[in-house]
Amino acid sequence: MTTPAAAPGDDPNQQPGAGLRADAERNRDRILAAARRLFAEEGLGASMASVAREAGVGKATLSRRFATRGELINAVFADRMDAYATATREALADPDPWHGFIGYIHAVCAMQAADRGFADVLTMTFPAAKALEARRAEAHEGLLELIDRAKATGNLREDFTDRDMPILLMANAGVLNAAGDAAPDAWRRLVAHMIRSYATPDAPIPPLPEAPAPSALYRAMVRLTHSPG
Template sequence: MTSSAASASASDERPGTRLRVDAERNRDRILAAARRLYAREGLGVSMASVAREAGVGKATLSRRFATREELINAVFADRMDAYASAVTVALDDPDPWHGFTGYLYAICAMQAADRGFADVLTMTFPAAKALEARRARAYNDVLELIARAKATGHLRADFTDRDVPVLLMANAGVVSAAGDAAPDTWRRLVGHMIRSYAAPGAPVPPLPEAPEPSALYRAMVRLGRSD
């Protein structure tokens, strides 16, 4: 191929390459913007707000993610993988009761670190099939973890798998209510809940410190202002 022909060929490819690069850059900007907004404000953020945060038009957002569920699936895929990994780690613990209590702290910590993920763990998204497939795989492992913890005699016999989403719902509420004013309040909740799940005589982790009165007051003031 002559140099002029090669130059012409490269010139023909550049517009298409630029379009692909621009499309990928826009996708990355949208995902980064959605992560920031979801982590800060939860899943109630509108698609229009995500577009503004990303600095793209609504049409561009729609081309990359046609629905809210598609965006949520892309944003939280890695976090749902981490959620599934947490129960795998717990199952690998030679002490199933210790693995169980460590798992509860781990998943509640994930909620505390990201308000959007706190919402994801307490909702279902039938259209986000990949996300729900990850959740289903984790659920089966949670059933095994509960059975092993009960076999030690340390987990109450009347504890069921439904108590896990109940805990996550309660923790999501605490994370949202406490906000930045009392960010470690969730630890106290989980500590108390583990005590309620423990059979008589079971070893329980030390109860985390209660939040400072001034921190709780600030959280309550913030809640009052948001109404």
């Protein structure tokens, strides 16, 4: 097996100074960019070794920058978790709580659709990634308030709970994984149906998006059938 050539900042004999610090920062940026690509394409199952190869750095360099997978995940998805928390705050700021609730559902599910790795992050917990989990807790507290406000409008069913959100996210992640690029908008149809199931009989609901074409669904089913594992 070919060992990756030492990237700038990997050389233990390099003298300390501004150049070394700049190289170290470039290596960190390369690692984060590589991890984002791999996590987005493969999910969080991508190995640390594959991240190092993709970044063109040695395993020792990766370990110096990010000692654990949790640290790497925290760094890669910090901005996305910020966006997740922001989606909650924006929903709470909507003068119509029911409209805000619908907007929140769409925003979070769209985040999943844009990044497979983030889809995994939303349906898993990472106790070692303290900052990431803190953002998740903040978003969850906002969600609880949003649910209460939406119920007060009479448009959200009384039996909806915060535990229905992970179920929706897991279902959406499954559709995204199964449909892939064969039916990339299939998730929108799922989400629209789920919103209808959460609404009371007289609640205003968005129009139902078009169902994927039969040929697209066929390609998605063939893709799923032939997926490894």
